[in-house]
Amino acid sequence: MRPLVECRNVGKEFRYPPQAASLREWFIRTVRGQTVRRPAPAFRLSGFDLSVGRGSTVSIIGGNGSGKSTVLRLIAGIYIPSEGEIRTRGRVAAVVELGMGLHPELTGSENVHLYGTILGMSRSETRARFSEIVDFAEIGDFIHVPIKYYSSGMLSRLAFSIAMASEPDILLLDEAMAVGDQAFRERCGERIAEHLNGGAAAIIVSHDLDVVRRYASEVIWLEAGRIRMRGEANEVVDAYLASMSGAEPAADSEAASSAPGQQPEYLAEA
Amino acid sequence: MATLDDVRVITPRSRGRMSDVWRFRDLYRSLVARDLAVKYQSSVLGFVWTLLNPLLMLAVLTAVFTHVIRVPIEHYWAFLLSGYFVWNCAQQCLSSATYVLHQHASLRRSAAFPSEILLLSAATAKHFEFAIEIGLTLVALAIFHHHGVPNSLLVLPALFALQFFLVVGLMSPIAVLSVLFRDVQHALPLVILALFYVSPVFYSTDLVPESVRGLYMLNPFAGLLSLYHAVLFEGRFPSAGLLGWVAILALSSYGVGYAIFRRYKSLCVEVA
Numbered sequence A: 001m002r003p004l005v006e007c008r009n010v011g012k013e014f015r016y017p018p019q020a021a022s023l024r025e026w027f028i029r030t031v032r033g034q035t036v037r038r039p040a041p042a043f044r045l046s047g048f049d050l051s052v053g054r055g056s057t058v059s060i061i062g063g064n065g066s067g068k069s070t071v072l073r074l075i076a077g078i079y080i081p082s083e084g085e086i087r088t089r090g091r092v093a094a095v096v097e098l099g100m101g102l103h104p105e106l107t108g109s110e111n112v113h114l115y116g117t118i119l120g121m122s123r124s125e126t127r128a129r130f131s132e133i134v135d136f137a138e139i140g141d142f143i144h145v146p147i148k149y150y151s152s153g154m155l156s157r158l159a160f161s162i163a164m165a166s167e168p169d170i171l172l173l174d175e176a177m178a179v180g181d182q183a184f185r186e187r188c189g190e191r192i193a194e195h196l197n198g199g200a201a202a203i204i205v206s207h208d209l210d211v212v213r214r215y216a217s218e219v220i221w222l223e224a225g226r227i228r229m230r231g232e233a234n235e236v237v238d239a240y241l242a243s244m245s246g247a248e249p250a251a252d253s254e255a256a257s258s259a260p261g262q263q264p265e266y267l268a269e270a
Numbered sequence B: 001m002a003t004l005d006d007v008r009v010i011t012p013r014s015r016g017r018m019s020d021v022w023r024f025r026d027l028y029r030s031l032v033a034r035d036l037a038v039k040y041q042s043s044v045l046g047f048v049w050t051l052l053n054p055l056l057m058l059a060v061l062t063a064v065f066t067h068v069i070r071v072p073i074e075h076y077w078a079f080l081l082s083g084y085f086v087w088n089c090a091q092q093c094l095s096s097a098t099y100v101l102h103q104h105a106s107l108r109r110s111a112a113f114p115s116e117i118l119l120l121s122a123a124t125a126k127h128f129e130f131a132i133e134i135g136l137t138l139v140a141l142a143i144f145h146h147h148g149v150p151n152s153l154l155v156l157p158a159l160f161a162l163q164f165f166l167v168v169g170l171m172s173p174i175a176v177l178s179v180l181f182r183d184v185q186h187a188l189p190l191v192i193l194a195l196f197y198v199s200p201v202f203y204s205t206d207l208v209p210e211s212v213r214g215l216y217m218l219n220p221f222a223g224l225l226s227l228y229h230a231v232l233f234e235g236r237f238p239s240a241g242l243l244g245w246v247a248i249l250a251l252s253s254y255g256v257g258y259a260i261f262r263r264y265k266s267l268c269v270e271v272a
Helices: A023-031 A068-076 A108-118 A123-137 A140-144 A152-165 A182-197 A209-215 A233-245 A247-258 A264-269 B019-023 B025-041 B047-068 B076-096 B105-110 B116-146 B151-180 B184-197 B210-216 B220-234 B240-271
Strands: A005-015 A041-052 A057-061 A083-089 A092-095 A170-174 A201-205 A218-223 A226-231 B007-010
Touching: A005 A068, A041 A057, A041 A068, A041 A201, A041 A226, A057 A068, A057 A209, A057 A233, A068 A083, A068 A092, A068 A170, A068 A201, A092 A152, A108 A123, A108 A140, A108 A152, A108 B025, A123 A152, A152 A170, A152 A182, A170 A182, A182 A201, A182 A209, A201 A209, A209 A233, A218 A233, A226 A233, B019 B025, B019 B116, B025 B116, B047 B076, B047 B116, B076 B116, B076 B151, B076 B184, B076 B220, B105 B240, B116 B151, B116 B220, B116 B240, B151 B184, B151 B220, B151 B240, B220 B240
Parallel strands: A057 A201, A057 A218, A092 A170, A170 A201
Antiparallel strands: A005 A041, A005 A083, A083 B007, A218 A226
């Protein structure tokens, strides 16, 4: 059986600023005959390989800005890689940022329909699964309230429920369960396990190393855009913890995470 | 479980599949509905408000150009009416292109769907309003101007389609530019204002000197508005030559604009 997700030597560069910031500046430079130099990459993910088969869960760990979310966005098809190739088979559902893809002014139920269509569900499919989504998210009557009044827990429960209802072959979760309470996390875990038994694959990004140990069959440790270590869950998590408690590597990873241009997110604010 | 036949290969050269736009048609529909809903739910008078602004402008323009600067066109109000909403819709679409990608930045960074849908849905919502405005225009012209319904209205759907292609084609590079250069949104109003004066909105193409007419018709809105004037105001079928010319402009604008958009859209996701 071919794997559901395959990444071969995938790389991604982010530059800042990505282009001349203003038309005026670009024009003046062009008139003066100055070439607009491409800035050096502010962040680079490189040499990323991955293969996830049916029923297995891969977890990606690492400090802030190590490229975990970038990997998920690449697999989801949100970003286009700078090099390499990504192959996916079947429906992909990504819960990548808290409440992302949900619209604050719309009510919970309107968002269920909107997010459902974004995840590739047909309208009739979303309607058929509507009560299931609301029940699992435990939103209750709040489903008729604009989601800007939701707590962060409610938002993540709703996003997760919709993603699961789309029955993805490939489930991408980025800290999706971090804000849920213990009971909800338990139910999420059960639901994911059930889904994986059905033949799906999951890639989970989490800072909760207990979750990682429990669910992941393989763990990849990213550092500054490169794979530092990969392998069996406990082995990698232990090494990761050891590096953080040890004096020397800790300073190292600290430097990496405070380096400028670590996260592509701030490009958005430019 | 969705079909596993849906194999997707993403490489640095991927631009997304054309069929994805169709696959996400429900999203397109939701976005159009949301655009309209947000606009009309927020005020009690709803549609009346959006109509009030152009009506006021129409009244001012009619007063100025029939009493102060006399434009030699009879039934000036009817002339103005048959082109004004076209221009109004087009310029709103063009300015919306500077912000739609920013507006939905979080959506685009959290889900993979073709960004074309954002442009198409913004343009569709505006053209939906335009259709209502043109409907009202038709009623007014039939009662007070033509005293009947001219056959030329049969061409109207074709004009409508050409307008949509032309506008979406122009919106695409504007959208890309305004993501890459932050001052495009400030420059565009000037361009639009200039375009307003070199388009036959408050005067007719006939008033443009013959010597520069060829140059003048390079402006796609000159041709488009002339078509509307022929069909709505004069109630006659437009010449095949003019129709063909506008069709060429509209389709090439759409083709070129879409090609530019596909080339740069992945960069836009990262920046905006």
